[in-house]
Amino acid sequence: MMPELQNASVIVPHGTVERGAKRWWHDYAVMVRWHLSSLRVWLVTLTIVQLLAGVGFVLGISLFFVHVPMTAALFVSTGVPVINLMTVGLILGPQLVADQKSNGSYEYLRSMPVSRSVTAAAWYTVCLIGGVPAMIVSLGVARLRYDLPLHVSPMIVPAVLLTSFAGTMLGYALGHAIGSPMATRLITQLLVFAIFGFAPILVPLSQMPRWLGTLNWWFPFRHMAVVTRAALTPGGHAAVLSAYVVLGLWAIACAGLAGRALGRRP
Amino acid sequence: MMSPPSAEPPAPSTSSAGPPDDWTFRVDALTKRFATLAANDSITLRVEPGEVYGPLGPNGAGKSTLVKQTIGLLKPTSGRITLGRFDLVADPDAARQLCSYLPQVQMPIDSFHVVEAIELAGRIRGASARDVRGRTASLIDSLDLGEWKDALGHTLSGGVKRLVGFCMAIVRPGRLVILDEPTNDVDPLRRRLLWEEVRALGAHGCAVLLVTHNVLEAEKSVDRLAVIHKGRLVAEGTPSSMKAADRSQLRLQLMLTPGTATPALSPWAGPAVRVGHNLVTAIAEADASTAISWAAELTSAGVAEEYALGAMTLEDAYIRLTSHMSGDGDDDGDA
The missing domain is CATH 3.30.70 (Alpha-Beta Plaits)
Structure with a gap:
């Protein structure tokens, strides 16, 4: 016996191929919901980890000094936002993709009828949602604890957007363009180690060997810290423009790599 | 990748396979080689709208390769795949919009509530919120899933999760619905309900590609069968024939x-x-x-x-x- 259909209209097979801006924005809104729902179980944990990491780094400086120097407090407190902005896109993102590849759901996600740019834009939005509140709380705690002379300029908007975008796209490329899930996980772990210990985000460039500083110039993390600090502290900042350029190039290159990998049909 | 949406939609990639109201699924001389192995070897078949077609075959026969080429995850070495006037090989975007797909593995819905997963799947396929709400309620009722409708995916048994995945695939069906082992882990009572829904898809004009190992179940559920063996289509016809x-x-x-x-x-x-x-x-x-x-x-x-x-x-x-x-x-x- 034929099952009764409460709503006959929606059973009509989808018989058109829709393209263009209207469909793009529809898909974007739905995919943001999809990504947020797919993180639901982890959302509370993720928020706590983000807050603990941000506030922990800010308050942790006082363990090193009896009287915390303002320079140190300012340096670490303005580096923490970069960590908050990168965590979801660069660390969690590729590990989620690696999991999808391992459990077989990756092919279903690739078969969804949305464009690659929609999926990437929606994921970037979720990374911002996951990073910006923790960044604000970390800065607030730093301001209260150390009475920091923060000067938030309007450039914080492009700095946050580009820092998060570059981190998200780098993570996107690691997740999608590397075939082996295990390799993706290992590289992500290595990145965590490198970012916290050997990038001038929480550690000043002046404390690093010259070769490490030069090496860092070629990677995006130093430039993320430069643009973010420039938007949070007063005074002129060297190399901001070049930092924006390098970050932009990294973001475009990673987006291209991930896009190619997603669209590849072996 | 992150380019803004195009205001000028590109012209759909079409073929001369059929008139606008023709939604026949056609595979012509399809060959897919991996190094020296021919996973699909010159397969030709057609599935009419309303028809439930069951490719059968042992492990490694080439069924999944056929499906992956259809939905744009693999590119054929040679041959054509068309759905109505759309060339699915040349236009993978069209393939993803026109084909609904239930993969053999479970859907990634551990963090989703059941109703939410089905409704979002329908929204992603372009249905309006109102339509998809009604259709989701209908499917949950038809498949007797009411007691789990608010449950989170990770709490569901394998069979219920499979049924939710089935609902996600058909909440707004494409012109071609591809179901890969839809009854895996599903209890006998709900299997019957699922087959009724599959028949309903056919009655509403969908072509259904039902991939299964389960020969006896396929016998009762499909209009025509194809036996694929070592990449070749070795027999085709109704179960009786x-x-x-x-x-x-x-x-x-x-x-x-x-x-x-x-x-x-x-x-x-x-x-x-x-x-x-x-x-x-x-x-x-x-x-x-x-x-x-x-x-x-x-x-x-x-x-x-x-x-x-x-x-x-x-x-x-x-x-x-x-x-x-x-x-x-x-x-x-x-x-």
């Missing part, structure tokens, strides 16, 4: 006593297949009484525990065509 070659024969099944060797078959028996303790062979109808006497003797002697003589099934035809035994619920691992 596939069994036609076996009409003058009967199926003799012996349940052998554990620990006994396979008994020597008499000349009147056809080639036998033994799976576990089951020995199955074909005999001519004229030899029925002889076969029964022989089987009764074996049972009396303790070689077999029991025997059964009956009509040949589709599974026998399938085994004859592929020289393989298919089991319910096997993992695919298909090439």
Whole structure:
């Protein structure tokens, strides 16, 4: 016996191929919901980890000094936002993709009828949602604890957007363009180690060997810290423009790599 | 990748495969090679709107390769795949919009509530919020999933999760609905409900590609079958026509006593297949009484525990065509 259909209209097979801006924005809104729902179980944990990491780094400086120097407090407190902005896109993102590849759901996600740019834009939005509140709380705690002379300029908007975008796209490329899930996980772990210990985000460039500083110039993390600090502290900042350029190039290159990998049909 | 949406939609990639209202799914001389292995070897088939078509085949036969090429995850080495006027190989965006897909693995819905997962899947396929809400409620009711509708995916049993995935695939069906082992882990009662929904898809004009190992279940559910073996389509037809070659024969099944060797078959028996303790062979109808006497003797002697003589099934035809035994619920691992 034929099952009764409460709503006959929606059973009509989808018989058109829709393209263009209207469909793009529809898909974007739905995919943001999809990504947020797919993180639901982890959302509370993720928020706590983000807050603990941000506030922990800010308050942790006082363990090193009896009287915390303002320079140190300012340096670490303005580096923490970069960590908050990168965590979801660069660390969690590729590990989620690696999991999808391992459990077989990756092919279903690739078969969804949305464009690659929609999926990437929606994921970037979720990374911002996951990073910006923790960044604000970390800065607030730093301001209260150390009475920091923060000067938030309007450039914080492009700095946050580009820092998060570059981190998200780098993570996107690691997740999608590397075939082996295990390799993706290992590289992500290595990145965590490198970012916290050997990038001038929480550690000043002046404390690093010259070769490490030069090496860092070629990677995006130093430039993320430069643009973010420039938007949070007063005074002129060297190399901001070049930092924006390098970050932009990294973001475009990673987006291209991930896009190619997603669209590849072996 | 992150380019803004195009204001000028590109022209759809179309072919001359059919007029605008023709939604026939056509595969023409499709070949897919991985190094020297031909996973699909010059496969040609067509599925009409409203038809439930079942590609059957053992592990590695090439069924999944066919599906992945259809939905744009693999590119054919040669040949064409069209749905109506759309060339699915040239236009993978069209393939993803026009084809609904239930993969063999479970859907990634651990963090989703059941209703939310189905509704979002419908929204992603372009349905309005109102339409998708009504259709989701209808599907949950039809498949008797009401008690789990607010549950989170990670709390569901494998069978219920499978049914939710099925709902996600058909909440707003494409012109071609591809279902890969949809009844895996599903209880017998809800299997029946699921098959009714599959038939409803056909009644509403969807072409359904039903990939399965489960020969006996497929026999009851599909309009036509295709047997794919080693990448080639070796037989195609209705379940009845596939069994036609076996009409003058009967199926003799012996349940052998554990620990006994396979008994020597008499000349009147056809080639036998033994799976576990089951020995199955074909005999001519004229030899029925002889076969029964022989089987009764074996049972009396303790070689077999029991025997059964009956009509040949589709599974026998399938085994004859592929020289393989298919089991319910096997993992695919298909090439």
